[in-house]
Amino acid sequence: MIAFEHKPAAHCESGVTSNLLNFYSIKASEPMVLGLGAGLFFSHMPFITLHGMAVTSFRPLPGQIFSRVTRRLGVKVKKRRFLNKDKSMQALDRLLAQGTPAGVLTGVYHLSYFPKEYRFHFNAHNIVVTGMENGVYTVSDPVILHPETIGYEALKRCRYAKGTYPPYGKMYWIDRIKTPQPDIKRAVIKAVKLNCQRMLDIPLPFFGVRGIRMLARRMRRWEKRFGPHRAALNLAQVIRMLEEIGTGGAGFRFMYAAFLQEAAGLLGCPAFRAYAAQMTEAGDRWRDFAAAAARKFKNRGESVCSYDELADKLMKIAATEEAVFRALRKTVYEL
Amino acid sequence: MKIEEALQEELSFETPQLRSVYYALDGEGNYRQVLSSGCKAKMDALSLTWEGISKEAEAVRQEVLSGKKSPLAYHLRMRLLDISLLSAYTGLSKKTIKKHLNAKTFLQLEASILKRYAEAMHITEEELKSV
Numbered sequence: 437m438i439a440f441e442h443k444p445a446a447h448c449e450s451g452v453t454s455n456l457l458n459f460y461s462i463k464a465s466e467p468m469v470l471g472l473g474a475g476l477f478f479s480h481m482p483f484i485t486l487h488g489m490a491v492t493s494f495r496p497l498p499g500q501i502f503s504r505v506t507r508r509l510g511v512k513v514k515k516r517r518f519l520n521k522d523k524s525m526q527a528l529d530r531l532l533a534q535g536t537p538a539g540v541l542t543g544v545y546h547l548s549y550f551p552k553e554y555r556f557h558f559n560a561h562n563i564v565v566t567g568m569e570n571g572v573y574t575v576s577d578p579v580i581l582h583p584e585t586i587g588y589e590a591l592k593r594c595r596y597a598k599g600t601y602p603p604y605g606k607m608y609w610i611d612r613i614k615t616p617q618p619d620i621k622r623a624v625i626k627a628v629k630l631n632c633q634r635m636l637d638i639p640l641p642f643f644g645v646r647g648i649r650m651l652a653r654r655m656r657r658w659e660k661r662f663g664p665h666r667a668a669l670n671l672a673q674v675i676r677m678l679e680e681i682g683t684g685g686a687g688f689r690f691m692y693a694a695f696l697q698e699a700a701g702l703l704g705c706p707a708f709r710a711y712a713a714q715m716t717e718a719g720d721r722w723r724d725f726a727a728a729a730a731r732k733f734k735n736r737g738e739s740v741c742s743y744d745e746l747a748d749k750l751m752k753i754a755a756t757e758e759a760v761f762r763a764l765r766k767t768v769y770e771l
Numbered sequence: 772m773k774i775e776e777a778l779q780e781e782l783s784f785e786t787p788q789l790r791s792v793y794y795a796l797d798g799e800g801n802y803r804q805v806l807s808s809g810c811k812a813k814m815d816a817l818s819l820t821w822e823g824i825s826k827e828a829e830a831v832r833q834e835v836l837s838g839k840k841s842p843l844a845y846h847l848r849m850r851l852l853d854i855s856l857l858s859a860y861t862g863l864s865k866k867t868i869k870k871h872l873n874a875k876t877f878l879q880l881e882a883s884i885l886k887r888y889a890e891a892m893h894i895t896e897e898e899l900k901s902v
Contacts, residue, residue: 444791444792444806445792446791446792446793446794466792467794467802487851487853488853545851546893553817553821554817556851557851557852557856579791581790581806593893598856598859598860599856599859602859665823668819669819669820669823672815672816672819672820673816673820675812675813675815675816676813676816676817676820679812679813679816681791683793685812685813686772690772690793690794690795690802691794693794693802694794694802697801697802712802713800716772716796719772720772723772723812726812726813727811727812729812730811730812730815730816733815733816733819734815734819
């Protein structure tokens with residue numbers, strides 16, 4: 437059994453990354469990991485569906501935060517996918533026998549210890565496997581408070597879940613540390629630049645602030661297109677993704693604000709604290725949107741908004757976030 | 772979000788140990804980690820989704836009982852699967868699975884096919900045949 441310190445976190449991938457780095461004595465808090473991984477994102481993709489509805493996501497593709505952070509910090513990682521299920525489990529066992537904790541991508545639906553309420557066919561959950569004894573694996577799942585155990589068959593099933601983004605037994609681990617003393621300031625600056633670019637510059641309507649506006653435009657037509665029941669389900673799916681465990685209804689905006697505060701101290705740049713406050717405002721607007729949306733699909737209380745009003749809220753959020761990132765970019769390029 | 776706001780909406784869950792980390796502002800405007808069970812909007816979204824699923828499943832169950840559809844159709848709904856997902860798990864084509872949703876066709880299925888469905892859904896063949 438590997439002496440692995442399990443720290444609960446708000447989000448699975450940033451938590452796994454933070455915990456794995458901590459195991460190799462690199463201290464990076466969860467917000468720091470999110471920031472270094474340029475993990476604040478938005479995408480609304482009608483061409484990818486989950487449960488028959490368009491995917492709305494508040495984070496980059498699974499695995500991107502991990503690979504960006506490790507690259508920035510000069511950590512060499514290895515990743516593998518397997519076509520053969522049994523071989524993937526053997527490889528995991530070998531790695532554990534060497535004393536290396538392994539990050540594993542799983543589907544949530546078959547995850548036996550996971551709360552029933554959250555078990556959808558969602559395939560981008562990250563956990564760290566820290567040990568194996570008699571076919572029972574100990575895992576550190578950052579969104580659960582304590583370490584958990586899972587059986588051989590169940591774990592295999594999770595690693596080979598099917599559906600949107602199937603994991604194909606993906607496994608990743610830290611191989612060696614290339615730069616023991618990484619230049620963290622430089623890493624932060626680069627990561628912020630990348631995040632600004634991701635939110636502002638992708639020339640497609642699905643991503644970044646453009647994506648928020650696209651969701652707003654589509655939302656106005658939902659009721660007419662899908663009828664009231666399906667429209668409500670679509671809205672509920674957006675809120676579920678927005679919350680996705682531990683974001684406080686703000687899709688990581690609060691966590692990114694925490695990162696900006698940390699970066700302000702690190703870079704000695706007080707302007708970052710002001711941006712953190714603006715990012716908090718964007719987060720609060722998301723939270724307000726989530727609450728209004730919940731009233732809408734629950735249809736309760738006197739103050740139920742129409743889809744148009746919800747869309748207006750989204751347009752305001754898009755404007756707020758665009759302003760933050762434009763200002764942030766200006767500052768960071770002057771540093 | 773302030774710490775008090777993160778904590779004020781404590782929810783009762785079926786699984787009480789489920790609490791997660793949130794980032795919220797303390798009195799001095801610095802971000803801190805807090806443990807909370809989450810906000811109401813999330814709970815409402817989850818319960819609406821689950822209500823929708825059980826409602827749809829119940830409707831399918833009635834159709835199965837009246838002999839219009841096969842029990843496979845019910846388990847498909849219950850386990851949040853759709854035809855393409857089940858096709859990926861079983862290796863059967865979508866067209867074949869669609870045929871098996873018909874009650875009569877389902878009754879004539881070979882044991883080997885039933886076994887594939889049962890394994891994909893992680894249930895016994897007996898469970899697969901009943902609703």
